[in-house]
Amino acid sequence: QARLAETGGGLVQAGGSLRLSCGSSGRSGRMFSNNGMGWFRQAPGKDREFVAGIGWNGGNTQDAESVKGRFTIARDRIKNTVTLQMENVLPEDTAVYYCAAARGAVASSRPSEYSYWGPGTQVTVSS
Numbered sequence: 001q002a003r004l005a006e007t008g009g010g011l012v013q014a015g016g017s018l019r020l021s022c023g024s025s026g027r028s029g030r031m032f033s034n035n036g037m038g039w040f041r042q043a044p045g046k047d048r049e050f051v052a053g054i055g056w057n058g059g060n061t062q063d064a065e066s067v068k069g070r071f072t073i074a075r076d077r078i079k080n081t082v083t084l085q086m087e088n089v090l091p092e093d094t095a096v097y098y099c100a101a102a103r104g105a106v107a108s109s110r111p112s113e114y115s116y117w118g119p120g121t122q123v124t125v126s127s
Contacts, residue, residue: 002032002116006099009121012089016125020084022099022118036060036102037082038114039073041095041123051097052084053107060106067093091127096120 008020020039024032038053052073053062061073072085082099100114108114 004032004099004101004116004118006097006118006121009097009123011124011126014089014091014125014127016089018086018089018123020086020097020099020121020123022082022084024080024101032101032116033077033080034105036105036107037073037075038100038102038107038109039082039084040098040100040111041093042098042120043092043095046095048098048111050109050111053102053109054082055107056105062107062109064109086123089123089125091125093123094125095123097123 003025006022012018034056036055039051040048041051042048050064054073054075058075070088075082098120099118101116102113103115
């Protein structure tokens with residue numbers, strides 16, 4: 001069964017940078033190469049929220065207003081990875097970040113449009 005896994009989380013000071021990466025593994029490591037991909041996050045006591053999404057071919061990128069201009073999503077179709085480059089992070093960016101594969105070829109801001117999820121990686125921003 002194909003799986004997703006996030007790496008790159010950790011502790012960072014406000015104003016700093018962090019790079020998250022998402023890769024697939026399992027019986028068919030390239031199972032998600034034709035799927036839209038997204039990053040979501042969930043802070044304690046809050047609902048899971050959309051952060052950024054990208055289409056199967058690297059186009060159709062979307063960003064939440066809260067991260068626009070600071071976070072950048074990209075995908076490498078050769079390595080079959082999706083990254084989230086986080087710049088000028090804020091304490092309110094503290095959350096568990098999840099990578100997800102969409103049901104179709106484009107990304108969506110709705111969690112219900114995603115069929116596979118990684119276990120998540122913790123990002124903590126200190127003030």
